[in-house]
Amino acid sequence: MDSDVAQRTFELPRARWAYVRIRLITRDATWKWSRAGLESMVxxxxxxxxxxxxxxxxxxxxxxxxxxxxxxxxxxxxxxVAHENRRKLWSALSLTGYMDESQERACACEIVAVSPTLSALAA
Incomplete structure (x- = not known):
């Protein structure tokens, strides 16, 4: 029995932003937590x-x-981060081993979650 089945595809509109949850670990306990410091490290x-x-x-x-x-x-x-840059961010943080350009502060970054909405990362 041969039947014609029409397939419909539905694509969600692409989000402008992606929200990324990142875990950062470093042995330098003197490092100060700051918005500017994290943005600069990224x-x-x-x-x-x-x-x-x-x-x-x-x-x-x-x-x-x-x-x-x-x-x-x-x-x-x-x-x-802009949606089109989320892969660059993921790969860069996965490969990074230092928090700054001088490579004095070793660190490890782990991408925990990526979502198009901030509310999805609330858990």
């Missing part, structure tokens, strides 16, 4: 991995929390 990681990105890479620190890890700094934070 930009430096993307620059090292992908070259010059200055005006074309928007990233905004949304929020985060510091976890007590004894002598080390550990924390989870959320950044907002």
């Amino acid at each position: 930009r430096a990681a993307v620059r090292r991995a992908h070259g010059a990105i200055d005006g074309g890479f928007e990233v905004e620190f949304v929020g985060g929390e510091r976890a007590g890890a004894g002598e080390a700094f550990a924390g989870t934070f959320v950044v907002k």
